[in-house]
Amino acid sequence: MRGNTVKSQTIHPKITEVLTETFKVPAAEILPESTMDSLEMDSLAVAEFAVIIKETLGVAADSEKLYKDATLTDISAFIDAAVGGEAAGSAVPVSNTR
Amino acid sequence: MNRPAIAVTGLGMITPAGHTTDTTWDGVCRGESFARTVPELHGCAVDFACTVSGIDLDEAVGGRTAFRMGRYVKFAVLAAREAVADAGLDPAHWDGARVAVVVGTSSGGSAGLTEQAVALERRGPEATSPSGILLTIPSMPAAEIAIQMKATGPSLAPCTACSSGVTALSVARDMLALGQCDIAIAGATESIVFPVAMTGFARSGAAALRDGDPARLCRPFAADRAGLVMGEGAAIMVLERAEDARARGAAPRALLAGTGATTDAHHPTSPHPSGAVAEAAVDAALADAGWRAEEVGHVNAHGTSTPLNDATEAALIGRAYPHRPPVTAPKGVLGHCMGAAGAIEAGLTVLTLQHGIVPPIANLDAPDPGFAIDCVTKAPREVSVRRAVSHSFGFGGQNAVIALQAP
Numbered sequence: 001m002r003g004n005t006v007k008s009q010t011i012h013p014k015i016t017e018v019l020t021e022t023f024k025v026p027a028a029e030i031l032p033e034s035t036m037d038s039l040e041m042d043s044l045a046v047a048e049f050a051v052i053i054k055e056t057l058g059v060a061a062d063s064e065k066l067y068k069d070a071t072l073t074d075i076s077a078f079i080d081a082a083v084g085g086e087a088a089g090s091a092v093p094v095s096n097t098r
Numbered sequence: 099m100n101r102p103a104i105a106v107t108g109l110g111m112i113t114p115a116g117h118t119t120d121t122t123w124d125g126v127c128r129g130e131s132f133a134r135t136v137p138e139l140h141g142c143a144v145d146f147a148c149t150v151s152g153i154d155l156d157e158a159v160g161g162r163t164a165f166r167m168g169r170y171v172k173f174a175v176l177a178a179r180e181a182v183a184d185a186g187l188d189p190a191h192w193d194g195a196r197v198a199v200v201v202g203t204s205s206g207g208s209a210g211l212t213e214q215a216v217a218l219e220r221r222g223p224e225a226t227s228p229s230g231i232l233l234t235i236p237s238m239p240a241a242e243i244a245i246q247m248k249a250t251g252p253s254l255a256p257c258t259a260c261s262s263g264v265t266a267l268s269v270a271r272d273m274l275a276l277g278q279c280d281i282a283i284a285g286a287t288e289s290i291v292f293p294v295a296m297t298g299f300a301r302s303g304a305a306a307l308r309d310g311d312p313a314r315l316c317r318p319f320a321a322d323r324a325g326l327v328m329g330e331g332a333a334i335m336v337l338e339r340a341e342d343a344r345a346r347g348a349a350p351r352a353l354l355a356g357t358g359a360t361t362d363a364h365h366p367t368s369p370h371p372s373g374a375v376a377e378a379a380v381d382a383a384l385a386d387a388g389w390r391a392e393e394v395g396h397v398n399a400h401g402t403s404t405p406l407n408d409a410t411e412a413a414l415i416g417r418a419y420p421h422r423p424p425v426t427a428p429k430g431v432l433g434h435c436m437g438a439a440g441a442i443e444a445g446l447t448v449l450t451l452q453h454g455i456v457p458p459i460a461n462l463d464a465p466d467p468g469f470a471i472d473c474v475t476k477a478p479r480e481v482s483v484r485r486a487v488s489h490s491f492g493f494g495g496q497n498a499v500i501a502l503q504a505p
Contacts, residue, residue: 024161040162047228048165055225 012076018052032073043068057083101275105343105350105505108185108336109445110177110285114148114329114432117158118180122442123449126431127478129458133312133327133433139293143300146312147291147328148433166229167242168207173332173438174239174287175246181283182247185336186348189247197249198279199240200270201334202262202286204437204492206236206255209292239287239332251279259492260400260434261359262286263333263441264500268357270337280342285334285441296328302367304404316434318401318427318459319408319473321466326402329433333441335448340505350505352448355389355485358382362495368406369491373414376489376497380418383487383499392421394501395483396456398447400491401427402434407491412469422472424479426450430460440490444500447488451504456481 009032019025025039036046043064050063059082061067067075111118114132115125125132132148139145155172156164164172178201182189189197210233217225232238240253252273256265263286270284290296299305306315306325316327343350360379364370384391397419400411415425428446429435435442450456456474465473484504491497 022156022165024156024164026161042162044166044228045162051225051227055221060224 009073010076011072012079014053014057014079015072015075018049022052023049030072032071034072035070036068053079059083103340104271104274104354105338105340106335106352106354106448107338107343107348107350108181108183108187109333109351109448110180110184111331111333111442111445112150112173112177113331113435113442114150117150117153117176119184119445119449123446126428126446126457127455129431129460129476129478131313131316131327131431131460133315135312136291139291139296142293142296144296144305144307144328146308147296148330149291150331166232167238168210168233169289170203170207170287171238171242173289173330174201174334175242177285177287177332177334178243178247178283181334181336187281187336189249192281194248194250196251196280197247198251198270198273198282199244199249199253200256200266200273200282200284201239201243202256202258202266202437202441203236203239203288204257204259204262205288205290205295207234207238208290208295210234212292212294243283247283249283257437258496258498259494260436261440261490261492261496261498262437263439264357264444264488264490264498265359266441267335267337267354267444267500268359268498271354271357274337274339280338282337283334284337285332286438287332288436288438289330290436291328291330299328304367306403314461316403316430317461318399318403318430319412319465319469319471320462323403323405323408325404326429327433329429329435330438331432331435331442332438333445335441335445352451353503353505354500355503356383356385356387356501357498358384358386359498361497364495366494369410369495371410373410375495376410376491377414377418379497379499380414380487380489383501387501387503389485389501391419393485394419394423394487396423396447396450396481396486397425398443398450398486398488399425399427400489401429401459403429411489411491412465412471416470424456424474424481425471426456426474427459428457430462431457440488440498443488443490444502447486447502451483451486451502454480454482
């Protein structure tokens with residue numbers, strides 16, 4: 001992550017969307033300092049979260065390394081940097097019909 | 099063998115007619131089909147079905163876990179919660195080591211498997227779900243119920259096609275009788291309303307093809323019956339030894355008096371035309387219950403609305419129960435809920451015993467003139483019935499019959 005930028009305290013809207021819609025995490029619990037752990041997202045849930053981020057934003061990440069213990073602010077900064085750093089791959093909508 | 103009486107102390111259902119036991123019963127008693135065009139089936143030869151609708155399943159199941167469950171697993175979890183609450187039991191306070199979970203399914207997560215196969219083929223391995231295997235395996239309904247309810251006794255998933263539900267209830271009954279558990283959460287679930295399965299059914303010749311309003315298509319025992327209409331859903335019961343239920347002050351909805359199972363060993367989709375082996379399952383269930391055939395006050399038929407099943411079953415009912423007890427066939431209203439059908443129909447049979455009402459067969463004015471059976475049509479019929487049976491005759495010739503009795 002770029003050290004010379006002030007960390008934004010906002011959460012990337014896709015993170016909030018995925019947490020509330022796919023994982024049904026109550027919106028009130030989704031805070032900048034929350035971690036996947038504090039949101040009771042287990043490793044399987046975090047791995048699924050990573051697939052959805054990859055499929056929708058084109059941002060690939062090792063979920064255990066990058067998402068498991070990071071705050072939502074950290075994850076947002078990572079996603080912003082990855083999306084801004086290069087034209088993200090074509091975003092593919094994820095079917096959610098199961 | 100002198101076996102303990104087994105009580106049905108809880109019942110939970112989620113079906114095309116409703117998300118609970120009560121709403122399902124009301125819908126079934128109205129006697130009108132829930133079949134409708136399903137947008138996700140656009141372009142399929144059969145683009146209609148009876149589906150569970152009007153509920154956010156993920157919200158109902160709860161956060162952080164629904165994503166790893168196929169639709170069939172969510173149905174089972176919701177029905178199990180209703181059943182356990184209906185039984186007046188609280189998983190926070192029971193001895194989970196004495197609780198068994200026996201939940202059948204026919205096709206399991208074939209819908210999830212297909213979705214993952216498409217993701218792999220089109221977008222590569224990284225697009226597939228880390229939960230992909232969980233979305234497919236048939237034992238996950240039992241496993242997820244066990245996880246949610248801290249039920250650490252034995253759990254399993256019987257798979258006998260359309261009779262899976264009755265097989266599950268029968269296995270659970272045996273486990274209670276043998277003392278392998280004190281409480282059994284048992285039933286079945288199914289959800290295969292997706293293009294691959296629906297196309298397969300259309301090509302198999304068993305499905306009714308579009309001909310006007312889908313809600314008029316499933317007509318069990320009608321002379322112009324044209325095949326089955328797909329359904330989906332789950333039903334789960336809580337079973338206990340009647341003595342244990344009495345000791346904790348629980349009022350049983352019904353008693354599970356007996357079960358019988360046979361296999362046609364004839365053909366994967368066609369029932370044996372003589373119906374003799376299916377009839378042997380009836381005989382076995384009656385013998386298991388210690389009943390004479392003429393004591394049976396109601397038959398909840400398999401009644402798929404296919405030409406062959408209904409002809410074979412009507413003849414069987416005429417022979418096995420010559421006193422002409424009232425017959426219903428819930429698939430007219432609910433469609434064929436496949437692996438879940440036997441559990442749902444056993445649940446409806448319990449409700450017939452409790453309410454003294456036999457629901458009507460949808461879309462039926464009168465049975466095929468060649469059938470010497472008393473079909474309930476047009477309106478619910480009030481009956482005084484203490485003993486009833488439910489038939490399930492699955493693909494593969496897997497027959498199972500359950501005998502239920504008022505407590």
